[in-house]
Amino acid sequence: xxxxxxxxxxxxxxxxxxxxxxxxVTSFPVSHVAWRTRTWRDYVxxxxxxxxxxxxxxxxxxNGRPISxxxxxxxxxxxxxxxxxxIELIPPFHQRVYLMGLEHVGFVxxxxxxxxxxxxxxxxxxxxxxxxxxxxxxxxxxDYTHVKFYRWSLEEVCEREGSPFDGFRxxxxxxxxxxxxxxxxxx
Numbered sequence: 001x002x003x004x005x006x007x008x009x010x011x012x013x014x015x016x017x018x019x020x021x022x023x024x025v026t027s028f029p030v031s032h033v034a035w036r037t038r039t040w041r042d043y044v045x046x047x048x049x050x051x052x053x054x055x056x057x058x059x060x061x062x063n064g065r066p067i068s069x070x071x072x073x074x075x076x077x078x079x080x081x082x083x084x085x086x087i088e089l090i091p092p093f094h095q096r097v098y099l100m101g102l103e104h105v106g107f108v109x110x111x112x113x114x115x116x117x118x119x120x121x122x123x124x125x126x127x128x129x130x131x132x133x134x135x136x137x138x139x140x141x142x143d144y145t146h147v148k149f150y151r152w153s154l155e156e157v158c159e160r161e162g163s164p165f166d167g168f169r170x171x172x173x174x175x176x177x178x179x180x181x182x183x184x185x186x187x
Contacts, residue, residue: 003046003087003102004053004076007033010102011078014147021123021139023147030078031106031153032069032086038100043091050087056165058158062130065091066171069154086155104146106136106154113137113151133160 010033018025037043047068051057056071068089075083090103109116117124117137125140128148134157136148150157155165 003035003050006102007076007084008078010145011082011084011105014105014145015079017141018139018147023120023123023139025107025147026079028107028109028149029153030082030084031108031148031150031155032088033084033102034088034090034104034106036090036100036103038092040091043089047089050089051168054168057168057170058163058165059170060163061171061174066174067091069158069165071155071165086153088154102145104138104148106148106150108151108153109149110151113149116149131157131161133157 011030015025035046037046047057047059047070050068050070053073054070055073057068058071059066059068061067068087070087070089072085072087075085077083088106117127120137123139124137125146127135127137129135133152134150134154136150138146138148140146152160158165
């Protein structure tokens, strides 16, 4: 599958960019990679394909649209001793300009994340406030890709928020309108 084949090179590029700005990510576990889709149809197609390689999917509505967190059956190796356990699949709409396709790598800094942010304040772009327990710091690169730095992995955030990865769950009672195809169900 193309999305999985592209992940190692994307990880390597983002890790190299971090090194160039003075952030060594080699000691941080990878939480996830995010993939953004242009259309709802692309989202459903990729979600269904990636689910075939996953042990679970937690799809919930966030920011007005469903987002899938797909736990890989076999984590995707990206470097010696480093693998991506989860893919965050994000459909449109987008609040600002993002790169479509592989868009960010999430790294787990742990309880040192706030000290990390102070040490690297001069190269961090900002901080997102996604939930009371998910407030990653991030770097936005000129091509609109990101790296994000978390206290906990996205898997742990979901579990702490009461949504464990226990099978395949899709957002229900939610119908997108694809600008070309009209409304259709995501289930």
